[in-house]
Amino acid sequence: MSTSDSDDRExxxxxxxxxxxxxxxxxxAVDAATSExxxxxxxxxxxxxxxxxxxxxxxxxxxxxxLWRKGESSGHVQRVVEMxxxxxxxxxxxxxxxxxxxxxxxxxxxxxxxxxxxxxxAKLSFVDADRKFDPxxxxxx
Amino acid sequence: MSTSDSDDRExxxxxxxxxxxxxxxxxxAVDAATSExxxxxxxxxxxxxxxxxxxxxxxxxxxxxxLWRKGESSGHVQRVVEMxxxxxxxxxxxxxxxxxxxxxxxxxxxxxxxxxxxxxxAKLSFVDADRKFDPxxxxxx
Numbered sequence: 188m189s190t191s192d193s194d195d196r197e198x199x200x201x202x203x204x205x206x207x208x209x210x211x212x213x214x215x216a217v218d219a220a221t222s223e224x225x226x227x228x229x230x231x232x233x234x235x236x237x238x239x240x241x242x243x244x245x246x247x248x249x250x251x252x253x254l255w256r257k258g259e260s261s262g263h264v265q266r267v268v269e270m271x272x273x274x275x276x277x278x279x280x281x282x283x284x285x286x287x288x289x290x291x292x293x294x295x296x297x298x299x300x301x302x303x304x305x306x307x308x309a310k311l312s313f314v315d316a317d318r319k320f321d322p323x324x325x326x327x328x
Numbered sequence: 329m330s331t332s333d334s335d336d337r338e339x340x341x342x343x344x345x346x347x348x349x350x351x352x353x354x355x356x357a358v359d360a361a362t363s364e365x366x367x368x369x370x371x372x373x374x375x376x377x378x379x380x381x382x383x384x385x386x387x388x389x390x391x392x393x394x395l396w397r398k399g400e401s402s403g404h405v406q407r408v409v410e411m412x413x414x415x416x417x418x419x420x421x422x423x424x425x426x427x428x429x430x431x432x433x434x435x436x437x438x439x440x441x442x443x444x445x446x447x448x449x450a451k452l453s454f455v456d457a458d459r460k461f462d463p464x465x466x467x468x469x
Contacts, residue, residue, distance in 0.1 A: 197433055202443055202450040213368055215356050222363035227354055227419040239445045272452065273438040274431055278368040280439045290415055292338055297414040298421045302343055304380045309343040311413065 197274045204235060205277040211247060212277050216289065218296075219268040219282040225289035226297045230279060242267050244283060261325045263287035291326070293318030338415045345376060346418040352388060353418050357430065359437075360409040360423040366430035367438045371420060383408050385424060402466045404428035432467070434459030 196203050204212050211229040218225055230238065231247040234254055238245045244257040244265035258264030265283035272279055290297040299315040337344050345353050352370040359366055371379065375386040375395055385398040385406035399405030406424035413420055431438040440456040 200441075200452045202452055213354055215365055215368060217363075217365060222358075224356055224358060224365070224421050227356060227414060239443065239450050240448070242445075270443040271439040271455070272441055272443050273368060274433050274435075274440070278438070279443075280365050292415050294415075297419070298412040299415070300341075300413055302380065302411040302413050302420075304383075307381070309380050311341045311343055314412070 193275075196276050202272065203276055204232070204272070204279075205275055206232065207277065209249075211249070212279055214244075214246065214279040214281060216244060216265060216281050216283050216285075219284050222282075223296055224298055225265075225283070225285060225295070235279065238267060238281070239270065244281060258286060261287060261291075261320075263289070263320075263325075265289070288319035291322060293320045293322050293325075295319055334416075337417050343413065344417055345373070345413070345420075346416055347373065348418065350390075352390070353420055355385075355387065355420040355422060357385060357406060357422050357424050357426075360425050363423075364437055365439055366406075366424070366426060366436070376420065379408060379422070380411065385422060399427060402428060402432075402461075404430070404461075406430070429460035432463060434461045434463050434466075436460055 206212055210231050214228050214230045216225045228246040229249060234245040234247045244267055246255045246257060248255045264286050267281050267283055269282040288295045294315055299313060300311040301314050302309050302311055347353055351372050355369050355371045357366045358364060369387040370390060372388040375388045378386040385408055387396045387398060389396045405427050408422050408424055410423040429436045435456055440454060441452040442455050443450050443452055
């Protein structure tokens with residue numbers, strides 16, 4: 188990319204998402220009320236377009252290879268209060284009002300465990316083990 | 329992945345990062361004081377190991393194809409106050425004390441523009457145009 192392309196993407200007022208080789212940008216969803224990071228997911232061009240147009244979060248599931256309206260199975264939708272884009276436009280940040288809980292495990296946020304250094308390695312511990320819903324009941328299939 | 333592998337990764341206390349095909353996990357850095365999202369970047373196994381061991385953020389630059397200690401050119405290091413991992417361990421969240429500013433453009437956060445729907449498309453506007461430093465002065469080469 189030339190310097191002027193880069194300048195335009197970083198300083199301009201046009202949305203020019205920089206999709207990766209798989210056609211995706213990273214999206215971080217944070218709780219609009221508390222700023223807590225709820226989840227990290229991906230959007231393809233269509234998911235991004237639908238999110239902007241509808242004001243509800245759409246993602247692209249890499250594991251399922253499919254467009255995915257957040258909450259379509261669980262009812263735990265995300266209403267987008269604000270969307271931002273980062274400097275080089277390969278990441279999106281959305282502030283959302285989360286119905287239910289963001290994580291498929293039932294926790295409010297996907298980041299429910301912390302990582303601590305121990306003996307040259309690392310261990311995890313729960314900072315929020317509390318499930319807001321029972322995933323077995325919500326995702327029955 | 330079998331159900332038990334998935335359960336172990338999601339409910340266990342062992343750090344088992346799920347690196348993508350390029351050997352990377354996504355990392356979100358937030359301001360430890362305000363919870364503001366500062367940047368989204370990537371870590372390979374070595375960057376993650378060094379971050380845990382040193383308490384300072386290391387990343388892997390996809391554009392440069394190189395391990396990268398945040399602040400090595402600019403002096404704008406990130407001291408890691410807390411690290412978390414998400415449910416399926418393909419994303420890392422770090423709460424950091426940011427020296428200087430996180431964004432290479434000089435802004436405090438990389439997310440200095442918001443995206444708004446307009447006529448079936450989108451436009452950007454600056455929410456924080458203020459540069460904490462002059463990138464031309466900091467990154468001279």
